[in-house]
Amino acid sequence: MIISALAFTLMNISVKQLAQYNVYEIVFFRGLGSLLLTMGILYRLKIPVLGNKRKLLVLRALIGTSSMTLFFMSLKYLSAGTAVSLRYLAPIFSAIFAILLLKEKIRAPQWLFFLISFTGVLVLKGLDTNVSTIGLLLILAAAILSGLVYITISKIGNSDHPVVIINYFMFTATVFGGLLMIPYWKNPIGTDWIIFIGLGIFGFIGQLYMTKAFQIAANNLVAPFKYLEVLFTGLIGFMWLGEVYTQWSLLGIILIILGLVSNVIYKSQRNK
Template sequence: MAVAPAKQNIALAIGSKLGAVTCFIIMATMVKIASATVPAGEIVFFRSFCALPIILIWITWRGELRTGLKTDNPVGHLWRGLVGTMGMSMGFAALGLLPLSEVKAIQYAQPVLVVVFAAMFLGERVRVFRLTAVALGMGGVLIIMWPRLTAFTEAGIDPFLALGAVVAFGSAVMAALAHVFVRKLTATEPTSAIVFYFGITASTLSLLTILFGWVMPTPTEFLVLITAGLVGGVGQIFLTSSYRYADASVVAPFEYSSILFAIGIGYFIFAEVPTVVMLLGIALIVVAGILIIWRERQLGKERAQARKVITPQG
């Protein structure tokens, strides 16, 4: 059933995006606290399963409980779920190995990688401008990861920190692939179905990791894990709402505000101090991301203009 597009509301869209950013940073903080003792697969289960009630309430409130969960592409949801769950697991594992702000910075490679994967799997044409932005962004990622992966630093290679950098980048790769799958799903599937079935798939897949050893959380850890799930569910709703009320090119740049929250939380809660090298890498990635967003907006205008020209005038 087709859903009428929501009326443009820039202020509400930006507020929703900032709400999503805040929720996801709080969730990441909860995950980092829990990751000291709880396996990543177990954290993914709590994050996914505890978000489902919030998502169901949201779907019911939108009046889509009966129609919004119908799907014509269950295999597509499964692939999106597999890739998304892998990305989430790797991201949570990285939070247990690296500073919060460093993980977030490396994960900013996602929009850069989306350009590459969209060209590979969706057949999108990528010209010199976006290729230059991709190269700039990947250069920023390399600058951030370089001290973790090379012996030519004062401290040498720490295997755990090196693993954390690789896993964090892997989570960005999986998240970018998941984004491409979502792009394909949105052609035929309602947003409610995409969000709900991802939660179901992630909960089921992460539950299988119980075979590799889960721990019994303490009451405090239970509270942290459940909070991560609930806040993550609210964040998903905020994120979806932000793109309903304004174009992606308007709200997407506000994603980068999360680095300010990550640096602040890392400093005051985990005593993590960002290095100059990391800040330089972040700056390059943010510039690349904003250039890509700007270019996507220009291409969207060109495609819209082309459709106007092709469409017969009545």
């Protein structure tokens, strides 16, 4: 999970480094790099590309691509650490969708943990003047859609191989980004080519090792380490990109992560 967090961190920082390019071009390269890897794996393992639950696979891919695009857009307005921490509100929205769509129940302690995380959002926006309203709206929309992605994946269940699910996602992102970037295409210059290529590689490594982590260790041990991505991204953003984090932004991020990690630990103990 630590390797996964580092890989996603490098992807986030890469997107920040490509701020001068249109977001659709970034989405295209992010999708293409991973698509080549997933297609290679599916071919090697002789796994059918189209999968079984095709309608849900397409739906997951469309929602995931929209969420990723909004996340990349938000990075043009927010510091990387702030954007990543707000994106991790997705499990809260997923829980709300689970109540509405799957008739699942959320226990009182979980609502308390969610309230702590939302308090962090209020601290970020209400007390930190550096947080852009546009950026906040974009990342919250991305988190809501990401919550829907979790629900869709749960409906797919074990019917399809994880790489098939990722492959649908990356194919959709490649086509979506490729078509919409045409009017805004800008030739990458110098080392930008390396950064663009790295987007797909880092994203794929992040997804691969996150999956492996959940396969070989208990959820309550592994899941909290997901949030190292916030720490890594914030530190690199501060040291490399010169991003500024006020005391209020740090407090808001801490509250968001505290609520989410507490919920993960609580759910894991309930499931024992």
